[in-house]
Amino acid sequence: MENISDAMRQYMDKHQLNENYQRLMASVYQDPTVKAFLEQHRDQLTNDQIDRSSAKLYEFVNERHRLENGEPTFAPGYEPTLVLNDHLIEVSYKPTADQRAKLKQQAARKRVSSVMMPKLIKNATFDQFEPDEDQQGTGRMAAANQAMAFIDAYIADRKHFHQGLYLYGSLGIGKTYLLGAIANYLADNNVRTTLVHFPSFAVEMKSAIGNNQVAEKMDAVKKSPILMIDDIGADAMSAWIRDDILGVILEYRMQNELPTFFSSNFSMDQLEHEHLAQTTNGDVEPIKAKRLMERVRFLAREVVMAGPNRRPK
Structure with missing residues (x-):
C-alpha cells in the first residue's frame, strides 16, 4: 500500500x-x-x-x-x-482519567448505605482524621490504627470472622467520623457497609409497624456484610426495640459471623448496667441486658477514644 x-x-x-x-x-x-x-x-x-x-x-x-x-x-x-x-x-x-476516578468514587459511595447518619460521613477519610494521641494509647490515632488493622485483616481474608470495634468515648471525639472513614475505605475495596444511627433507626422501626415494613427494614440492616451501629445508648430503649429489633439483629449477625461496629458514649459495662438493663417502662431486666451484651462482646472489641471535644463551639 x-x-x-x-x-x-x-x-x-x-x-x-x-x-x-x-x-x-x-x-x-x-x-x-x-x-x-x-x-x-x-x-x-x-x-x-x-x-x-x-x-x-x-x-x-x-x-x-x-x-x-x-x-x-x-x-x-x-x-x-x-x-x-x-x-x-x-x-x-x-x-478520561478524571472521569474514571469520578465513576469509581460514585460506585464506592453506592456501597455505603446510611440510615439517618450525618452528611460528614460521606467524605470521611483517614487522611482527614487528625491524630490526638495520649500517653495511655487511648487517643484517636490508637483507634485509627486498630481500624486499619481490621481493614487489612478483612480485605486479606473475607471468609473468616473478624471482630469489629466498639468505639466509646466522650462527645465530639470523632467516633462517628472514624466509622465513616472505615466504611469509605472498605467501599473503595468493593465492600458494602451499612451505617445506622440507632436512636433514629429505633424511631423509624416504630413507624414501620403501621406500614408492615419492620421485617423488610430489619433484613436490610441485619444482613449487611459490614454493619455499623452508631450512638447506641444515646436514648432509652423500649423492651421491644431492645429485644425484638436490636436483639434479633445482633443474634443474626453473631450466628452468621458478620463484622459489626458500634459507637457509644458508654463503655460496654456501662451500656449493660446503666442502659440496656432498664427499659422506658422502668423495668429492670439485668438478665436480658447481659444476654444482649454477650452478642455485642462477641461481635466487637472495646476501644476507648479519649481526648477533647472537636466539634465547633
Whole structure:
C-alpha cells in the first residue's frame, strides 16, 4: 500500500476539492495519532475507505483538541479514540482519567448505605482524621490504627470472622467520623457497609409497624456484610426495640459471623448496667441486658477514644 499521506493528497488534487477542505484535512492527516492509526491499519483500509471516514477523523482530532484546551466537548468526561469497524474508521469515546476516578468514587459511595447518619460521613477519610494521641494509647490515632488493622485483616481474608470495634468515648471525639472513614475505605475495596444511627433507626422501626415494613427494614440492616451501629445508648430503649429489633439483629449477625461496629458514649459495662438493663417502662431486666451484651462482646472489641471535644463551639 502506498504512503497514506501522499495517496490522500493525490486523491484531493484529483477531485479538485476546495482549498479550505484540503487545508483542513491535510492538518487532520498530519496529526500524529491519526498517522499512527492509519499506518497500523494500512493493510485493512483502502484510500476510498479512508476518504469515507474523513468526517470521523476530523471529529477525532477536533474533539481531542477541545479536550486538551479545556473547551466544551461532545461528550464531557470522555475522550475520543479511533477504532476500525467494518472496514471504516469510527470514533469511540472512553472515560478520561478524571472521569474514571469520578465513576469509581460514585460506585464506592453506592456501597455505603446510611440510615439517618450525618452528611460528614460521606467524605470521611483517614487522611482527614487528625491524630490526638495520649500517653495511655487511648487517643484517636490508637483507634485509627486498630481500624486499619481490621481493614487489612478483612480485605486479606473475607471468609473468616473478624471482630469489629466498639468505639466509646466522650462527645465530639470523632467516633462517628472514624466509622465513616472505615466504611469509605472498605467501599473503595468493593465492600458494602451499612451505617445506622440507632436512636433514629429505633424511631423509624416504630413507624414501620403501621406500614408492615419492620421485617423488610430489619433484613436490610441485619444482613449487611459490614454493619455499623452508631450512638447506641444515646436514648432509652423500649423492651421491644431492645429485644425484638436490636436483639434479633445482633443474634443474626453473631450466628452468621458478620463484622459489626458500634459507637457509644458508654463503655460496654456501662451500656449493660446503666442502659440496656432498664427499659422506658422502668423495668429492670439485668438478665436480658447481659444476654444482649454477650452478642455485642462477641461481635466487637472495646476501644476507648479519649481526648477533647472537636466539634465547633
